[in-house]
Amino acid sequence: MSGNSTYEPKTPFTRWLDARLPIVRLGWDSFVDFPTPRNLNYWYTFGGILSVCLMVQIITGIVLAMHYVPNIDYAFASVQRIDRDVNYGWLIRSIHAVGASMFFLAVYMHIFRGLYYGSYKAPREILWILGVVIYLLMMAAAFLGYVLPWGQMSFWGAMVITNLFGALPLIGEPVTQWLWGGFTVGNETLNRFFSLHYLIPFLIAGVVVLHIWALHVPGNNNPTGISVKTSADTLPFHPYYTVKDGFAIVVFLLIFAGFVFYAPDVLGHADNYIEANPLVTPAMIVPEWYLLPFYAILRAVPDKLGGVILMFAAIGVLFVLPWLDTSKVRSMRYRPMARWFFGFFVVSCLGLGWAGAELPDTLVPVLGAIGVDFLLLGRVLTIYYFAYFLVILPVLGFVEKPTPRPASIEESVLYGDKPAKSGSGAGAVPAAQPAE
Amino acid sequence: MNKLSKLLAVAAVTVMVAAPAIGAGYYRSPEPYDWSFEGPFGEYDRQAVQRGFQVYQQVCSACHGLKHLAFRHLGQEGGPFETVMVDGVEQSYANPNDNPVIAAIAAEYLISDIDDIGETIERPGRPSDMFPYPFANEAQARAANGGAYPPDLSIIVRARHYGADYIRSLLMGYDEEPPADLDIRAGSYYNPYMPGMVIAMAPQLWDGMVEYADGTEATTEQMATDVTHFLAWASNPHMEARKRMGLMVMIYLFGLAVLLYASYRKVWSRVKH
Structure with missing residues (x-):
């Protein structure tokens, strides 16, 4: 669908079909070449x-x-x-x-x-x-x-x-x-x-x-x-x-x-085997494990309507994520700060799932010694969940200094993820490029 | 950074340690028992399931239904009466309707039916009949049990946290003095394994109350273990077939994975990556 098609029908039937419904060509271009x-x-x-x-x-x-x-x-x-x-x-x-x-x-x-x-x-x-x-x-x-x-x-x-x-x-x-x-x-x-x-x-x-x-x-x-950038970066x-x-x-x-x-x-x-x-x-009453983080976000808000809005906002925020992240660098491999915030984001999603599975007033193991129950844990992690999208990613683009990147995919494959040393013949380190 | 990794490691361990406690509530964790049907190769002990069925028939069935089971299920593949002794010869029956032991078990029950001229009748059971419910309806069941509704036992082992261990511990868990602060009303009993620790079911199993057909001594523990074994089978009648097929599927997929990995290495050896 992008670039020129390399499909060549080889039999009379496929030539006949290709002139009428190029479905084999579509499959070839999409999943073969x-x-x-x-x-x-x-x-x-x-x-x-x-x-x-x-x-x-x-x-x-x-x-x-x-x-x-x-x-x-x-x-x-x-x-x-x-x-x-x-x-x-x-x-x-x-x-x-x-x-x-x-x-x-x-x-x-x-x-x-x-x-x-x-x-x-x-x-x-x-x-x-x-x-x-x-x-x-x-x-x-x-x-x-x-x-x-x-x-x-x-x-x-x-x-x-x-x-x-x-x-x-x-x-x-x-x-x-x-x-x-x-x-x-x-x-x-x-x-x-x-x-x-x-x-x-x-x-x-x-x-x-x-x-x-x-x-x-x-x-x-x-x-x-x-x-x-070039065909050397790709494989069929x-x-x-x-x-x-x-x-x-x-x-x-x-x-x-x-x-x-x-x-x-x-x-x-087990309760679902009771009629x-x-x-x-x-x-x-608990949802299946994969919905537990959203359940924790729902319960984190003392107001029912507020909880519902926040729960839907947790997914809604994903729709505008492409415009919230201001960094010009795509991969967090080259974003020394973002990767840490991302790590905490993954942990906070898991933590929200845990909080969703427990009764809100149950004390969290270890942290319970200082009075942290699952409601409080859920609230803190909910704040981090939204802060990651609404504060951290927008701000990081301005304050973070990305590490140097290789010039091309081919170079990263051949010479590793660090940029090529001068004289290696793979081109000089490029200046920061937009949207990479 | 090092500190952070340690903190994360602690968090991960905490999650793993705390996870089994999820959903525990206020009751005692059941005593673990070494069931023959546990593990990837575990199978039911046919003798135990047969004895457990005897306990169900003679004790539990007075109040508890088994509404998702038919008599024929007892004689199906993996069931307790799949192979039976007929005239001293071990026989198995592909169709449980032909199994004389199943037919005899079914015939002991009276099943209400409608005859050719529309009269309501009671006839002896057939292998295809479902287990009859001990009460006419829920209201009658509650009235006969001090307001409590005896749960159906067809899938009870799958319907309770800790499954078989819970059922067995519950049945044997009546011999302790209740804590002073627990309010036990008339018609209720203390049982530390029951969520809330108060149960409406009186203790049911007493040493020697069942005379086992195979001569096993019927202690309370033996009967509790056997009837739980039977209920585990009733909840999961195809477990043995499932594990057998699972082994074949795992071997097949593992072999396929090895072949695909070898192909992957071969194909990718053409390019630097």
Whole structure:
């Protein structure tokens, strides 16, 4: 899609087809001859891993929908029937449930990689924004899907999340009732959640196509953040990256299979094997692990509406990130201060997840000695989360002095990440270049 | 920078140490037991599952349902009566409906049904019938149990934190004096393993109350262990098939990973990287 196509149809049929629907050419230019920076590391394999995750979820989901009954009286029993009586139903359901977690594991790796190497910066803003849209859709799909087995956590999770909309002034109550399709979470809610849960993966697939399209116009970013300058900086996608991605995908599948076959319940919550009961509130309502950081942000604010706004702002801020980071240097490899703030950012996201899993007034181990409970921890980390995007990244661009960078990707591959010494023949150290 | 790394290391260790405590609440952690079904190669002990089924039938089933299970499940692959002794010969049945032991178990139950002329009848159970629920409805169950609703046991081991260890400890956890500050009302019992430490279920297992078909001595601990073993099977009937398939899948994927890594090295040896 960028540059000239090198595809040459070799048979009469492919010549005939190419003149009418150049779909083979599209595939060739996108996944065979596509020029890819030669220095991509394993952090860059998560894109391929994520497309495998999406396909696995869609295929297992379609089979599960053949056996699942979206009715509050039968949903829980139908899931039990899938586990007990449907041929390999236990396997398919386990893959689907574990698959949701693996999908999020991979997407978090993918997002953190983008944050570290500055993949959101020009000319990849649209690519990044489409990625955030996919992430939002994934969260919606995961939440809706978690409601379907109609266990205690399904029901009460749906209750908590839908009630958040009740915090909106004036329209809160009608919006909540519109989402429910009634006056509480009930059969109508389950039916529409099932319908939407089936819809969203196809929306995701559509945005993924746009995401890949937006990737293939500017091409991949890379660990140096330096733009591709000559063909010596790149390798054709196939076979170099098909084989590298393939290896990474299989290693990922090993971990995936480890959970599916040896610990299918460890990522879920035991309470969801208790059938939903509107009259019994679980001792603790917690979302799945991948949504816990947002739960901690929600609870960090004493006001309900404020919490809801902040929770959505935590994702909203990602949309404007390309314009918040003022540094001319993409990769944090050459940003001595930013990489530390990034490290703390990763730690604070993990800490928020931990805070989201605990009761707010529980004391934090070790820090509890000085009176720090999980509410306070959550608040401090929430402040850091927003400060990273709204204060640190905007200011760093002005105060940070980037370390010298190699002149090109080729040079960084051949001579290491330090700039070439004079006389090495690889060109002089360039002055700071815009947007690298 | 060095200090920082140390601080981060401490934080990471804290997370690892504290993680198991998540969701613990106010009750005693159950006593760990060395189950035969634990671990990547663990299997159910068929004898223990059979004995546990006997305990369920003779004790638990008075109040607790098993509504997601049918009699035929007992004779399916991985079930306690998959292979049975018929006239002194060990037999296995691909179709549990043909299994005489399953048929005999089912026939001991009376199942309400509707006959050809629309009359409500009670007939002997068949292997395809689901386990009958001990009460007519939830209200009757509550009325008979001082307001408490005995939970269904079909997936109880998966539905509780600490799974089998919790169930076993709970069943044996009645022999202690309650702490002075705990208010135990009539019809409630002290059990330190129950979240909140107060349980509506009276102690159920007494030494020798079940006469095991295989002659095992029926101590409280033996019965608690056996019935938990049965309930673990009921919650996860395909566990053995899952682990067997898992082994094959892991071997296959590992081999594929080795081949792909070798291909990767070969392909990339053409270029400097």
